[in-house]
Amino acid sequence: MFDALSDRLRDVLGRLTGRGHVSEADVDAAMREVRLALLEADVNYRVVKDFIARVRARAIGTEILESLNAGQQVIKIVHEELTNLLGQGDRTFRLTGQPAVVMLVGLQGSGKTTSAAKLARHLAKQGRQPLLVAADPYRPAAVDQLVQLGRSVEIPVYTAPQGTLVVRIAQDGVAQARRTGRDVVIVDTAGRLTIDEALMDEIRQVAEAIRPSETLLVVDAMTGQEAVNVAQAFAASVPLTGLVLTKIDGDARGGAALSIGAVSGLAVKFLGTGERTDALEPFYPDRLAGRILGMGDVLTLIERAQETLDAKVAEKAAEKLRRNAFTLEDFLEQMQQMKRMGPIGQLLEMIPGMRGLAREAQGAVDRGELKHIEAIIQSMTREERADPSILNASRRRRIARGSGTSLPEVNRLMKQFGEMQRLMRLMQRQGGRRPALPFGR
Amino acid sequence: MFWRRTRPESGSAGGQPETAVAPAAADPVPADVPAAADGAAPGSGAGPAQIADGVQASRRGFMARLHSILRGGPVDDEAWEAVEETLIAGDVGARLAMEVVARARDRRDPGGPEAAVRAELARLLPASTAGPWRPARPDRTLPAVVLVVGVNGTGKTTSIAKIAARLAGEGDRVLLAAADTFRAAAIEQLEAWASRLALPIVAHRAGADPSAVVFDALDAAVARDADVVIVDTAGRLHTRHNLMEELAKIRRTIDKRLPGVTPEVLFVLDATTGQNGLAQAKAFHEAIGLTGIVLTKLDSTAKGGIVFAIEQALGVPVVFAGVGERVADLVDFDTDAFVEALFA
Numbered sequence: 001m002f003d004a005l006s007d008r009l010r011d012v013l014g015r016l017t018g019r020g021h022v023s024e025a026d027v028d029a030a031m032r033e034v035r036l037a038l039l040e041a042d043v044n045y046r047v048v049k050d051f052i053a054r055v056r057a058r059a060i061g062t063e064i065l066e067s068l069n070a071g072q073q074v075i076k077i078v079h080e081e082l083t084n085l086l087g088q089g090d091r092t093f094r095l096t097g098q099p100a101v102v103m104l105v106g107l108q109g110s111g112k113t114t115s116a117a118k119l120a121r122h123l124a125k126q127g128r129q130p131l132l133v134a135a136d137p138y139r140p141a142a143v144d145q146l147v148q149l150g151r152s153v154e155i156p157v158y159t160a161p162q163g164t165l166v167v168r169i170a171q172d173g174v175a176q177a178r179r180t181g182r183d184v185v186i187v188d189t190a191g192r193l194t195i196d197e198a199l200m201d202e203i204r205q206v207a208e209a210i211r212p213s214e215t216l217l218v219v220d221a222m223t224g225q226e227a228v229n230v231a232q233a234f235a236a237s238v239p240l241t242g243l244v245l246t247k248i249d250g251d252a253r254g255g256a257a258l259s260i261g262a263v264s265g266l267a268v269k270f271l272g273t274g275e276r277t278d279a280l281e282p283f284y285p286d287r288l289a290g291r292i293l294g295m296g297d298v299l300t301l302i303e304r305a306q307e308t309l310d311a312k313v314a315e316k317a318a319e320k321l322r323r324n325a326f327t328l329e330d331f332l333e334q335m336q337q338m339k340r341m342g343p344i345g346q347l348l349e350m351i352p353g354m355r356g357l358a359r360e361a362q363g364a365v366d367r368g369e370l371k372h373i374e375a376i377i378q379s380m381t382r383e384e385r386a387d388p389s390i391l392n393a394s395r396r397r398r399i400a401r402g403s404g405t406s407l408p409e410v411n412r413l414m415k416q417f418g419e420m421q422r423l424m425r426l427m428q429r430q431g432g433r434r435p436a437l438p439f440g441r
Numbered sequence: 442m443f444w445r446r447t448r449p450e451s452g453s454a455g456g457q458p459e460t461a462v463a464p465a466a467a468d469p470v471p472a473d474v475p476a477a478a479d480g481a482a483p484g485s486g487a488g489p490a491q492i493a494d495g496v497q498a499s500r501r502g503f504m505a506r507l508h509s510i511l512r513g514g515p516v517d518d519e520a521w522e523a524v525e526e527t528l529i530a531g532d533v534g535a536r537l538a539m540e541v542v543a544r545a546r547d548r549r550d551p552g553g554p555e556a557a558v559r560a561e562l563a564r565l566l567p568a569s570t571a572g573p574w575r576p577a578r579p580d581r582t583l584p585a586v587v588l589v590v591g592v593n594g595t596g597k598t599t600s601i602a603k604i605a606a607r608l609a610g611e612g613d614r615v616l617l618a619a620a621d622t623f624r625a626a627a628i629e630q631l632e633a634w635a636s637r638l639a640l641p642i643v644a645h646r647a648g649a650d651p652s653a654v655v656f657d658a659l660d661a662a663v664a665r666d667a668d669v670v671i672v673d674t675a676g677r678l679h680t681r682h683n684l685m686e687e688l689a690k691i692r693r694t695i696d697k698r699l700p701g702v703t704p705e706v707l708f709v710l711d712a713t714t715g716q717n718g719l720a721q722a723k724a725f726h727e728a729i730g731l732t733g734i735v736l737t738k739l740d741s742t743a744k745g746g747i748v749f750a751i752e753q754a755l756g757v758p759v760v761f762a763g764v765g766e767r768v769a770d771l772v773d774f775d776t777d778a779f780v781e782a783l784f785a
Contacts, residue, residue: 039529040534042716042717108596108738108766109593109595109596109738138766139630141626141627144625144626144630145624146625148625148626148647149625195741222592222711222717222718224532224714224715224716224743224746225529226713230713233742249678249680250678250717251717251720252715253716255715275593
């Protein structure tokens, strides 16, 4: 999400690096570009104005410009101010009360219902017992949607008979949780416009009736300049405690979140990273700042790995790598494990310096190349998988036919796998660089 | 405000919400869904004044600010900067706002800065098409096909209901195709609308191949002699290559089943969208070829300024504006009036 923004910033600021002498005019030129980059990322224009003014004031009129690494110093200031912007607000997710109540509010189409299901799944994984409450009686089939999502994440959903007032639905939902011993209630509300006084009044009444310990505003990452006003208008009606930023798996630059944080002090608490119900991440500003600055986000990757990977399988693979006995069979197993962790592009992006590769890899997945690799390996016999050196021309032709691919594709995979094995042997000896991945050109 | 002004021109051809809704009950299409027994008839009570109010509310801030800036005496650098900021605040985009202001300054318009900025903004939009939008249908023996596409949550399904109601109100036999087989309860959502509007719908089970749904819908449309098939597609982020491919496949399905029929492809854009809207429009245009834009949620406080950049880049006209949640809350988009309204 923030890639395009960070790419632009690095590009602009890159021109300052390695330069001993930086003039005031250089800084101004760079700031004009930074301003454009931020505005193109949908950061609110008032926030941008303040940001530029602060950076400029810190860079000019001090001895920084006189120093030997002036360019680096200016970049450092930008980074610090950026991290500062990202780090606004209190990020603690509070579940207090019996049951604890979480309410999701927002504009139409921001992703409340999907986020509610994701959040329920997330909390259930942490040992909580959530109850989802369908409190959107207006949009056709909104209740159906939550019921279906609830079924898919195996969380019960409370629905009220048609015609029940929304305040009543919410109250009954909480009562139901108390009766059935669920310890968290997640209330999915209808999308509403901030200028709709009747509906804004309704949400205020709901909040007063059920006193949520968390009232999260769900914000689409693609939102423009209006995001700040929307947040402020919702905050005026209900006591907002944080944000869920959705659809960040697109290429939107996510300036909305930065802006809301800077203006209203509300922190992003969760990120929606895809359409699957497990595509929800807690938000860590330091990690995200790292991602923006191209330092990767290894912590999130490790957590995701711990959550989804089968430790035994991983250990076995590592052991085989050490003994140089890593076969195509293991390779297939690894690939399937990786897939469970989420889109490969997102995974690689979390590793420092892998952004370019991440894009290429995701492209390979989208083009179906990984599926081809799977098909090719699955079309081999056990002996072939264990020892690819026995693959003669006739075996390769059979595999190509069996997997619905072509001979060149089979040959390419075998060549790449051979290279990978060679690299791994090299790594064993030198403890050096990471291996090339077996796809892409 | 500007919608009210344009209504006399477009209203006679069906632009009026009342005409779009009332006949839905007397729909000539033999519906295979239960007739709309729904007492809360869609759009009931949506007078033009209410719609105008809705749009006005969203416009007021933006226009009033431009207005006051540009009317207030001699225009110095600071005032021009304020104009630029106002455009940026309306999601016009920083680069484009700078360009517009620079060109407006160069104009030295005798009518003053207001006229200059207005003229420059107008140049970004294609001239208004004659009359309200109707799906192209060169061959009257075959149904027109309308594909409705966009990213998640922009209001595709609601827009389809509104467009279907309008076309049905004009006497067209409309058939809906539920090709969003991915999102939970998306089919049920469209079915609910079909039932309220008493329109036939073709739907498969969740998870089915969208192209198969479209193929069947086209079959049904030919068999029933329908005039228009409106296809609801799943919301998809424009960065997902394989999902964009799926759209191209739907397009090929139409070519296969109804050779010679060029579908209308309406791109649904949420007015609250920022600069990403341009990337969205470009990607969808590249994947499937857009023929029109529906700008939704214009009754919010958002300004929809990204439309200028999209029009400048692609030249695909905005054909409808969504201004509320009721079926009648869909109005013709008049580009001249749109620009003029910035200063009202």
